[in-house]
Amino acid sequence: MTEGNFTDYVKVFASSGKGGRGSAHLRREKYVAFGGPDGGDGGRGxxxxxRxxxxxxxxxxxxxxxxxxAGHGGDGGKSRSTGADGEDVVMEVPLGTVVRNSQTxxxxxxxxxDNQEQxxxxxxxxxxxxxxxxSSTNQTPRYAQPGIxxxxxxxxxxxxLLADVGLVxxxxxxxxxxxxVLTAAKPKIADYPFTTLKPNLGIVEYRDYRSFVMADIPGIIEGAAEGKGLGHYFLRHIERNSILLFLVPADADDVAKEYDILLNELKRYNPELLDKERLVAISKSDMLDDELKTELKAELDGQLKDVPxxxxxxxxxxxxxxxxDRLWDLLNPVEV
Structure with a gap:
């Protein structure tokens, strides 16, 4: 899935079909001069x-x-024949689609x-x-109802996006x-901010032919909850992830502070996001020697107390x- 063909927000116009008219036919045959009403019902729109x-x-x-x-219903006919139903229109959508009224x-x-229909x-x-x-008082009604x-x-x-793990x-x-590195996905990669402008999905292959889905969400900035940057356009994708993997580079000025800012943006957007399992990964750790890594660990042990x-x-x-392994264990906790 490339950035150019990923679309996660559209407006559409839809109209259902009108019901068919009922028939006001009166039965007239060679030997039945006054057969009475036999007009059929109109078909539904x-x-x-x-789907x-x-x-x-x-x-x-x-x-x-x-x-x-959608198609209109057919009109009713003689001999109480019901008109044909109008042709339904089926709009196929991916899993995870939310449908809203455009005005309200x-x-x-x-x-x-899967295969859900609404x-x-x-x-x-x-x-x-x-x-x-x-009726007994009106044996030859010459009217019928119009369709609705x-x-x-x-x-x-x-x-x-429906993904097991969301990258934040x-x-x-x-x-x-x-x-x-983890999947076969080929996202755009470059050494400047906002390289990723659309979410990317990839399947992470795990041991014994097992797998899980990971989503790369475009980078968050301070104020994203109020719509800065791409704002709500990407934050909503995090709502469907089972686990949030926070990625903070090792060369950040303050790793714990960056994590807190990210967490705060999610809280302001939707406090329920904080109920999800979280894991912090310090990326680009090849830039750290053993001494720097030990110092950073000592700091993080005191600052990230409840977060692995x-x-x-x-x-x-x-x-x-x-x-x-850590992500798989979080996705599939062992019941004690």
Whole structure:
């Protein structure tokens, strides 16, 4: 998945179909001059349906088709024949899609399970035929109901990545490099901030053919919770991760302070994020000699009291297997 074709936010317009008209037909045959009413009901209008497709990872297909209209119901016929139902429109979306009303921003539903289907807009009901209105005082009603109009509206589709592990860190902390080492993903890597502008997903292969999914979230800056930088556009992806892996470079002025800033941004965005399992990885640790590493450990033991941390280097490939082990153990805790 490249940055150019990853789309996680789109607006679409959808309208369901109108119900068909009921028929006001009166039965007339050669030997039945006054057969009475036999007009059938109109068919229902087509629904607009959202369906989960586990093979999709992005909303890019909605960039090229943003209008969806279901078919109208068929009109009723003679001999109490019901009109055909309007053709449904199915919008396939990736797992993790959130659907909002465009005007109120209200969350209507979320698509989180394989092959889950949710009706976005109900089709209009078909009108009743005239035979429904026959009575002892009105044996030949010459009227029938019209079909009910369909619904329409503009909707926002947001994608929140479904990943086991989310990488959290400042720009240029080494997240993309780590993802490229742990997985087969090929994110853009360069020695300047904000190289990554879109989330990247990768599958981490573990022992015995087991695996888990890791997401590289674009770098956070102070004020991200208020929308600075890319703001909410990437913070929402962290909400669906089981574990948060904080990446702080070894050459940071104050490792613990950087971690605190990152944690504070997540808290301001959504306090529930602090309930997730956390692990701090000190990246670029190949820049530290044994003496510096010992000093840093002494500082971190006092500052990061309740949070596990470890030293890694994506370039030197040190601590990588241990990192996989720690993440796997957090994802699959052993029940005592």
């Amino acid at each position: 087509g629904h607009v349906i959202m 989960a497709n586990p093979n999709l990872w992005t909303l890019i297909h909605f960039k090229y088709k943003k209008h969806f209209r 921003k209200e969350v209507l539903f979320e698509i989180t399970e 009706v976005l807009l109900q089709g209009g009901k078909g009108g009743l035929g005239n035979w429904h209105f026959k 109009e369909g619904l329409e509206g503009e909707f926002i589709l947001e994608l929140k 860190g400042f720009p240029n902390a080494g997240k993309s490099t780590l993802l490229s 941390y470890m030293f890694i280097s994506s370039v030197a490939q040190t601590g990588i297997q241990e990192l996989k």
